[in-house]
Amino acid sequence: MASEPEFIWFDGKFVKFDEAKVSLMTHALHYGTGIFEGIRAYNTGNGLSVFRLADHVRRFFQSARIYRMELKYTEKEITESILETVRKNNAGECYIRPLAFYANTALGIHPREPKISVAIITTKLNLYLGKEGGGARVKISPWRKIDNSSIPSMAKGTGQYLSSYLSSHDAKMDGYDEALLLDKSGFVAEGPGENVFTVKDGRIYTPSLESPILAGITRDTVIKLMEKTNPVIEKRIGLSELLTSDEAFFAGTAAEITPITEISGYRLSSAEKGSVSLKIREEYFNTVRGKKPVDKDWLAYV
Numbered sequence: 001m002a003s004e005p006e007f008i009w010f011d012g013k014f015v016k017f018d019e020a021k022v023s024l025m026t027h028a029l030h031y032g033t034g035i036f037e038g039i040r041a042y043n044t045g046n047g048l049s050v051f052r053l054a055d056h057v058r059r060f061f062q063s064a065r066i067y068r069m070e071l072k073y074t075e076k077e078i079t080e081s082i083l084e085t086v087r088k089n090n091a092g093e094c095y096i097r098p099l100a101f102y103a104n105t106a107l108g109i110h111p112r113e114p115k116i117s118v119a120i121i122t123t124k125l126n127l128y129l130g131k132e133g134g135g136a137r138v139k140i141s142p143w144r145k146i147d148n149s150s151i152p153s154m155a156k157g158t159g160q161y162l163s164s165y166l167s168s169h170d171a172k173m174d175g176y177d178e179a180l181l182l183d184k185s186g187f188v189a190e191g192p193g194e195n196v197f198t199v200k201d202g203r204i205y206t207p208s209l210e211s212p213i214l215a216g217i218t219r220d221t222v223i224k225l226m227e228k229t230n231p232v233i234e235k236r237i238g239l240s241e242l243l244t245s246d247e248a249f250f251a252g253t254a255a256e257i258t259p260i261t262e263i264s265g266y267r268l269s270s271a272e273k274g275s276v277s278l279k280i281r282e283e284y285f286n287t288v289r290g291k292k293p294v295d296k297d298w299l300a301y302v
């Protein structure tokens with residue numbers, strides 16, 4: 001499949017890519033009123049499987065609920081439509097983007113009679129971040145993460161990604177691969193589209209969910225994979241703790257597990273042979289590709 005899919009599932013029907021269009025007056029385009037998900041499908045020994053599909057669909061509906069968007073479909077219908085879109089596009093390993101947005105075409109921040117459109121898009125996405133077998137150089141962003149009291153980080157709202165764009169663009173302009181955002185009090189939050197973990201003296205840490213972060217499904221996968229052997233400690237992480245870590249890595253559906261090799265000039269051993277980050281990365285790939293016995297609900301066969 002090319003990066004542009006042949007078909008997009010759009011409001012219950014399959015539409016050719018070029019025909020899936022919206023008006024320039026679309027509310028979501030002006031005010032960022034959308035919610036979305038990012039999901040990956042991987043090849044396994046038993047065929048193509050969508051990783052943790054049920055959890056992604058659940059979060060999609062929770063995001064909609066927070067913004068009081070009434071979707072005309074059930075979780076089951078969206079789940080089925082995602083699988084159908086992957087099949088229809090003969091997508092193979094791919095990235096899947098369900099999106100719901102205010103499609104009203106009258107200006108004004110509050111649409112009186114909300115019209116919600118839902119789309120499901122599949123695209124090719126290989127390595128999202130850093131270098132294959134290398135890792136990512138990361139800059140601490142001068143832009144702080146939006147506080148939960150302003151925009152709920154638990155919902156994947158499209159508008160909040162302006163903050164992600166700003167920090168990521170700043171990092172890239174300075175020659176880094178990605179940004180890392182601190183919260184308003186200066187504690188570690190997350191990347192623009194990834195959760196973050198640190199490793200110190202063999203112990204693994206990640207910001208707890210009181211931080212303004214997304215409750216990432218990859219974050220949860222890492223926590224569950226490490227539960228028995230080296231349980232992840234969820235806590236607030238200060239800047240000096242971050243910079244004196246031995247290793248750090250990003251975790252996210254798009255970024256998968258990306259070792260962080262440098263944070264604003266501080267070098268880390270995350271991508272060195274035998275590192276904890278690389279071991280977790282390997283376990284993660286074995287899990288999404290069905291090589292490691294996992295919760296059977298995690299693999300949804302296409």
Ligand SMILES: Cc1ncc(COP(=O)(O)O)c(C=O)c1O
Pocket residue numbers: 038190191192193194195213214215216217218219251252253254
């Ligand atoms: C801001 C943010 N944090 C974290 C993540 C990682 O979440 P997940 O592992 O569910 O993809 C994402 C990606 O969706 C994100 O956009």
